[in-house]
Amino acid sequence: MTSGRARPAVLVARRVFPDVLAGLQRHFEVEANDTDEVWSPEELRQRLQGKAGALTTGSERISAELLAACPDLRVVANMAVGFNNFDVAACTAQGVLATNTPDVLTETTADFGFALLLATARRLTESEHFLRAGLWNRWSVDMFAGAEVHGSTLGILGMGRIGQGIARRGAHGFGMRVLYHNRSRLSPATEADCRAEWVPKADLLAQADHLVLVLPYSAASHHAIGAAELALMKPTATLVNIARGGIVDDEALAHALRTRQIAAAGLDVFEGEPTVHPELLALSNVVLTPHIASATLPTRRAMAQLAADNLVAFLVEGRALTPINPDVLTRVG
Ligand code: 8YV
Numbered sequence: 001m002t003s004g005r006a007r008p009a010v011l012v013a014r015r016v017f018p019d020v021l022a023g024l025q026r027h028f029e030v031e032a033n034d035t036d037e038v039w040s041p042e043e044l045r046q047r048l049q050g051k052a053g054a055l056t057t058g059s060e061r062i063s064a065e066l067l068a069a070c071p072d073l074r075v076v077a078n079m080a081v082g083f084n085n086f087d088v089a090a091c092t093a094q095g096v097l098a099t100n101t102p103d104v105l106t107e108t109t110a111d112f113g114f115a116l117l118l119a120t121a122r123r124l125t126e127s128e129h130f131l132r133a134g135l136w137n138r139w140s141v142d143m144f145a146g147a148e149v150h151g152s153t154l155g156i157l158g159m160g161r162i163g164q165g166i167a168r169r170g171a172h173g174f175g176m177r178v179l180y181h182n183r184s185r186l187s188p189a190t191e192a193d194c195r196a197e198w199v200p201k202a203d204l205l206a207q208a209d210h211l212v213l214v215l216p217y218s219a220a221s222h223h224a225i226g227a228a229e230l231a232l233m234k235p236t237a238t239l240v241n242i243a244r245g246g247i248v249d250d251e252a253l254a255h256a257l258r259t260r261q262i263a264a265a266g267l268d269v270f271e272g273e274p275t276v277h278p279e280l281l282a283l284s285n286v287v288l289t290p291h292i293a294s295a296t297l298p299t300r301r302a303m304a305q306l307a308a309d310n311l312v313a314f315l316v317e318g319r320a321l322t323p324i325n326p327d328v329l330t331r332v333g
Helices: 018-025 041-047 064-068 088-093 106-121 124-132 161-174 188-194 201-207 227-232 250-258 278-282 297-317 327-332
Strands: 009-012 029-032 053-056 075-078 097-099 153-157 177-181 196-198 210-213 238-241 264-267 286-288
Touching (some): 009 018, 018 029, 053 297, 064 088, 075 297, 088 097, 088 327, 097 297, 106 161, 106 210, 106 286, 106 297, 124 286, 153 161, 161 177, 161 188, 161 196, 177 201, 201 227, 250 264, 250 278, 278 286
Parallel strands (some): 009 029, 075 097, 153 177, 264 286
8 A cells, every 4th residue: 555545445255374464464454253153234334434445255135235335445355266156247346346266166066075075975974873873783695775875977067267176187197978068169179178968957967867056056956856856866965065055955955855855965055044944953864064065275375365465455456366347447547
């Protein structure tokens, strides 16, 4: 900042790493949440008064109503690749730059997607609970017999960066046949690299032994997997969701798992999280994790740093590193 001018004020809505905060304090007046408590929309609105920037996570909703009540706000930097918590059209209409954190979490999240697939197919948590409960007293020929992963058919719904990472792991690491469905097809070169074949959604559902969801949440993808889609899947299939709650109809999924319409599910995200559908909690053929697909310390650090860097880049230098609505840059530039 040039001396003599007031430093912009920014809000950090959730606890992040102290060094990331210290970096922001070199440029800005920083008000930060140093707890893991999520501020209510009203508290967020109050704290955003006079702030030029905000570092948010998926828990903070940046709505048209909030933006209208925060006229000083110029940039919202989400510490997430997904940005369904932002009303992007409203941000753009109000000239507020929105940024996210792509790339830095791709491989970590793809690792987790595969971990969840393996845990689900091979009944890892179910068998561990059995052992810890003291129920293991003999070997049995089909005890916790799960589904084959290597050489099976991997289906991927949503084929962005993370989907491609999962495809590569499946094709090259586990010798899987990889099918995918996405609105737009990958280039032939990327398809060859991932050894992935585009198929219509109904074919994907019918043919996948293991179906992984990696598509962004929007009105268009709400309940992309519901009763009708689950009915198309194999009774031996597993379903893995590392994308967003709301893409799967959790009620319909619980029914499909209870009636063994599909074999098992691995879920890192839920409708209405952190609340989880009680029927899912009660089922043994589902592996449940608390939205941790990007959770390694190096990756979470990189995400927080990139969100902070976006605030500095825009408010100090008038540019953005990973903009969601780059149109705003040309307008304010
Ligand atoms: C975040 C995520 O941990 O990046 C995303 O879209 O879902 C996760 O990596 C979460 O959204 C918190 O911001």
